[in-house]
Amino acid sequence: MKIGDVVVRKSYGGDITFKIIDIVAGDNTYTYLLKGINLRIEADCLIEDLELVSEDIVFEIDKVFNKKVNASIKKILMSRNGGTRGNRPAAIDLKGKIKEMQLKQEKYKDYKNKDMMFGRPGKVLHVDGDAEYLEVCLKTYKQLSLDAVGRVISEKNQPSEIVNLVKEVKPDIVVITGHDGMVKGIKDYINLDNYRNSRYFVEAVMALRTYNSNYDDLVIFAGACQSCYEAILDAGANFASAPNRVLIHCLDPVLVSEKIAYTNIESVVAIEDVIQNTITGITGIGGLQTRGKYREGFPKSQYI
Template sequence: MEIKVGDIVARKSYKLDLLFKVIEVKDPQVVFLYGEDVRLVADAPYDDLVVIDDHEQQKRQLLDKEKVDTSYRLFRQDYQLIRQKNEYHATGGYTNDQDFFQIPGRVLHIDGDPNYLKKCLALYEKIGVPVYGVYCHEKEMPEKIDELLDKYRPDILVITGHDAYSKSKGKITELKAYRHSRHFAQTVRQARRRIPHLDQLVIFAGACQSHFESLIRAGANFASSPSRVNIHALDPVYIVAKISFTPFDERINVWDVLRNTLTGEKGLGGIETKGVLRTGMPYQKHNEDE
C-alpha cells in the first residue's frame, strides 16, 4: 500500500507500538512522522512503515481515551479535596452561608503542534483552568517569548511541542543530540530573565525524550523527560492544572503532581513549587435583569 502525507502509520521495527501521522515523504529512506498521542517527532524508512486501518485506529483511540479518563477522574478527586480544604480555610472552619470565590492561576500554553494544542485546550476547558493557547514553531519560541509574556501575563507557562533524542547525533547527555531541547531551554532561560522568581512564574517545559536536566537548569519548575521516554500529549495539562488549583501558600509535593499524569516519574519531573490559586469572599450573585 502506498504511504502518503496524512496517513496514520506504525513502525515494524518497534512492533507497531505507537501511531504516527505522516508529515513528509522525502524519499524511500526518510519519512517524517509526528506522534498521534505522544509528543514525539521521528523519521523512518518507507519500508519500515505499516498503514493502520480505521478499525485498529479506533481500537487504539479507545484504549487511549480510557487512560485519559482515568487520569481525569483522579484529578477531579484531588480537586474536590483541595476545594473542601480551601472552603474550610476561607470560612475559618465555621459553617456559614457566605459563598467564597476562587481565582485559579492563568496559563499561557505555547505549543509546537497545533493538533496537540487543540487537544490540550479542550482538556483545560473541561477542568476549568483559564488558559491562553498559542501555536508557535519550537525554533521561534525563544524569539517570541518576551512578547507573549507581556501580552498574556500568565501565572504558569507551558513550553512544549515535539522533541526526540537521536543517538547518531551525540551522547544522551549532550544537548546537540536532541531535536528541540535547546530551543525549549533557550525559551525557559529567556522567560527567567524577565521573571526570575520560581514562584512568580511557574514553568513546565519539554516534550518526548527531552533533555530534562538542561530544562531544569534553565529555570523550569517541571520538565520532561528524566528517563528520556515518550510523554503523553496531555501530560502538561495535568501538571499545570494541579498548580493552578493549589493555594499560593501551599507547597506542592512533586510526587503529588506526577501521580495522576499518564506518563509518571520516568517521563516527568520537577522541583518543589508553590501553588498559585487565591481564594476570596464574599461571592456576589447578580441577576441578569439588574
C-alpha cells in the first residue's frame, strides 16, 4: 500500500473510509497514518489491519455524503426566503411584544416593499488543520453566500496563532477545527491526554476568550471528530463537538456558522435549530444559546 490509497481498518469492521497520508518506519514494521474521507478523524495502524477499498465503493460512499450535503444546502437556501432568518424568541411579555410589533409597523409603514432592504450576514474565520477539508469548506461557504476567510494551521499551532488572526481578519464567527480522535479503549472521557488534538482546541478557545470574553460578540465553534466536548465548552466555545464522541462531517462547522451568520441579530438562536442545521446532528454537535449575526439595512444602494 502507498500514500494516497483509500483503505478501511479490519479491526473496526471497515466502518470508516480513510486515505493513507504518511508511512512511518519503525524498528521492524511500518505505521500507516490515516485521514478520514469526509469525516474529521485521524488514525494510525499497521498494514495487516488495512484493507484497500475499490474505486466503486469510494464512489458510492461519496455519493451518499454528497446527497446529504446537497440536501442541507438546499434546505438552508430555501429557508432564507430572500434575506433574513428569525428564530423562536425567548419568552417575553405579550404586551411588550405587541407594542414592539406596532412600533416596527409604524417605522416601516412608508416603505413600499422589501426590495429596498438589504442585509449583511456575519463574517467567518475558518482555521483548519487540513488543507483539503478547508478547500471543501470554503467552496460551501461560497455556495451559502457567506464571507469566509480560511487559514490552514496545524492543530498544535492553532493556540499560538489564533488571536493574531482574529485581530487581522476581524470576524464575527471563528471556526477552529481539523482532526481529532480518542485513544482506543479509553475509559476516562474527560482527560485531554486521551485525545489526539482536543487539548489544542481547548487552548485556542481559551486564548480567544482571554482576548474577547463576550459570547455574542465573538462566536466560537471548536472541535473535530470525537473531540472532548465538555472541555471545549468549558474553555469558552459557543459550540463544540462531540457530545457522544462520534465522528462529525467535515462540513458540520460550516453549517453551524451559517445558522449563526444568517440569523437576525435581534434573535437568540435556539440550540436545537443549530443542531438540525448540521449533518451529524445531536450526537456530534452541541452548544449554548447564541445571538445571531445578521444585520438588516435600508435602503439598498441603487449603484450596486
